[in-house]
Amino acid sequence: MQTYNVAIVGATGAVGAKILDKLLERSFPYRSIRLLASSRSSGTVIQAGGRLFTIEEAKPESFKDIDIAFFSAGGSISEKLAPEAVKRGAVVIDNTSAFRMDADVPLVVPEVNADALENHKGLIANPNCSTIQMAAALHPVNKAYGLDRILVSTYQAVSGAGSDAILELKSQSGQFDSRARNSASQLPSAGAKRHYPIAFNAIPQIDVFDEKGYTKEEWKMINETKKIFGDNSISVSATCVRLPVVTGHSESVYIEIQEEGVTAEELRRTIAGGQGITVQDDPEKQHYPMPLFAENEDNVFVGRIRKDPDHPRGFHLWIVADNLLKGAALNSVQIAEKLIGRPPRLS
Numbered sequence: 001m002q003t004y005n006v007a008i009v010g011a012t013g014a015v016g017a018k019i020l021d022k023l024l025e026r027s028f029p030y031r032s033i034r035l036l037a038s039s040r041s042s043g044t045v046i047q048a049g050g051r052l053f054t055i056e057e058a059k060p061e062s063f064k065d066i067d068i069a070f071f072s073a074g075g076s077i078s079e080k081l082a083p084e085a086v087k088r089g090a091v092v093i094d095n096t097s098a099f100r101m102d103a104d105v106p107l108v109v110p111e112v113n114a115d116a117l118e119n120h121k122g123l124i125a126n127p128n129c130s131t132i133q134m135a136a137a138l139h140p141v142n143k144a145y146g147l148d149r150i151l152v153s154t155y156q157a158v159s160g161a162g163s164d165a166i167l168e169l170k171s172q173s174g175q176f177d178s179r180a181r182n183s184a185s186q187l188p189s190a191g192a193k194r195h196y197p198i199a200f201n202a203i204p205q206i207d208v209f210d211e212k213g214y215t216k217e218e219w220k221m222i223n224e225t226k227k228i229f230g231d232n233s234i235s236v237s238a239t240c241v242r243l244p245v246v247t248g249h250s251e252s253v254y255i256e257i258q259e260e261g262v263t264a265e266e267l268r269r270t271i272a273g274g275q276g277i278t279v280q281d282d283p284e285k286q287h288y289p290m291p292l293f294a295e296n297e298d299n300v301f302v303g304r305i306r307k308d309p310d311h312p313r314g315f316h317l318w319i320v321a322d323n324l325l326k327g328a329a330l331n332s333v334q335i336a337e338k339l340i341g342r343p344p345r346l347s
């Protein structure tokens with residue numbers, strides 16, 4: 001069997017660590033694994049799958065002889081080093097937003113559009129976490145009935161903002177009495193002009209605003225969803241909110257489908273037939289997806305499926321997934337699995 005030399009850039013981060021876990025857990029056919037991060041972490045030894053790995057500083061030369069390089073160290077690192085990796089013959093699977101909307105870069109959720117991998121030029125983008133779980137859950141719906149419109153509000157976990165944001169939530173959570181005055185430096189984002197406590201709060205800003213009043217995270221959901229479905233005619237709009245949840249993004253999603261006369265029960269069965277989807281939808285038993293119980297799970301969970309009383313083609317759904325797994329690390333490793341046995345890249 002063909003084996004691969006693999007590198008992980010950002011291996012000490014929230015996502016990078018999970019990429020390593022998934023490669024080992026799923027027995028990816030690697031020949032070697034090289035862990036890369038900033039000079040701060042160089043020399044650090046980490047243990048995974050009963051083995052020890054030493055972190056090296058990521059440099060252009062790190063990619064000599066690498067076949068597949070996973071990137072999860074932020075957009076600016078990808079902009080600098082991903083082209084260096086590609087130049088040296090690696091296929092890059094990039095977790096940042098740096099290249100996602102480039103026309104010659106496939107943006108892939110394997111269950112939805114694995115065929116987009118056919119024409120890759122060495123760079124493949126892993127979509128935004130909130131977008132991946134929504135696209136995976138809505139793909140069977142789009143295939144069966146056609147999607148006209150998607151309106152989504154997200155309830156996003158702090159782990160999406162990185163390891164330091166998790167630590168900030170943890171420390172603020174013990175400070176109930178001073179909750180409106182707790183010191184904050186990580187959210188809405190580390191680089192923002194003003195920061196707000198996340199414990200005991202909800203912050204309706206993820207990433208920066210544009211002149212239309214939408215945030216970048218909201219635009220990612222709008223533009224990436226259309227690209228993954230390969231259909232610019234689907235209307236998409238989004239509001240993205242950060243909650244004091246450690247891991248697991250939740251989404252309240254309203255859809256209008258093209259077909260009339262579909263019942264909630266039919267829609268439930270259609271979604272349950274999708275790959276990597278678990279429907280948890282039994283109101284009588286209080287059975288519905290929650291982020292606390294989606295942590296460390298590979299699947300996307302869907303519940304609260306119900307029909308809009310006033311619109312013949314409208315439905316509500318509640319979609320939850322582990323943002324570090326299906327939203328990032330797992331999806332990246334699934335992309336790599338799709339590359340196994342394929343001919344080398346085209347150019």
Ligand code: 25A
Nearest residue numbers: 010012013014015037038041073074075096097162163328
């Ligand atoms: O631009 P984007 O795409 O929006 O991405 C922004 C951030 O989102 C996360 C990721 O944070 C990224 O930084 N992210 C990316 N894709 C994601 C996805 N799909 C995603 N989150 C969710 N879903 P992160 O915390 O997960 O990972 C950061 C990793 O990047 C490494 N890194 C940073 N600069 C680098 C670099 N790697 C190579 N070259 C560089 N120049 C970083 O490694 C981490 O692995 P590290 O060695 O810098 O940090 C590891 C340890 O160092 C401590 N630390 C952090 N900052 C400082 C520090 N120590 C001292 N001083 C500091 N300033 C940390 O405690 C950590 O343990």
Ligand code: L14
Nearest residue numbers: 095096097128129156160161
């Ligand atoms: O575009 O902060 O992949 O929850 C992933 C983490 C965007 C922000 C991306 C978060 C980032 C998101």
